[in-house]
Amino acid sequence: MTEQNPPLDPWRFDAIAAGPEKLWGLPAIASALGISIDKARRIARLDHSPIYRPDGVSYFALRTELMAWAKAKR
Numbered sequence: 001m002t003e004q005n006p007p008l009d010p011w012r013f014d015a016i017a018a019g020p021e022k023l024w025g026l027p028a029i030a031s032a033l034g035i036s037i038d039k040a041r042r043i044a045r046l047d048h049s050p051i052y053r054p055d056g057v058s059y060f061a062l063r064t065e066l067m068a069w070a071k072a073k074r
Contacts, residue, residue: 023061032063033070 023029029051030040040059044051050065 026059029061
């Protein structure tokens with residue numbers, strides 16, 4: 001018996017190929033979004049941004065939350 005998988009669409013591919021869920025630091029966040037570190041820093045200052053700074057020093061984001069936010073912004 002063969003296993004039936006759902007078709008591979010862009011959203012499912014992103015989930016499979018995205019890499020680690022937790023992104024630590026502005027360089028990793030900027031790279032995930034395909035933007036500069038300075039732009040990621042500006043986005044982090046927005047009230048509705050999914051980029052957090054819980055300890056006041058390190059930036060943090062969850063990849064799925066960040067990608068959903070970015071797709072909603074298009």
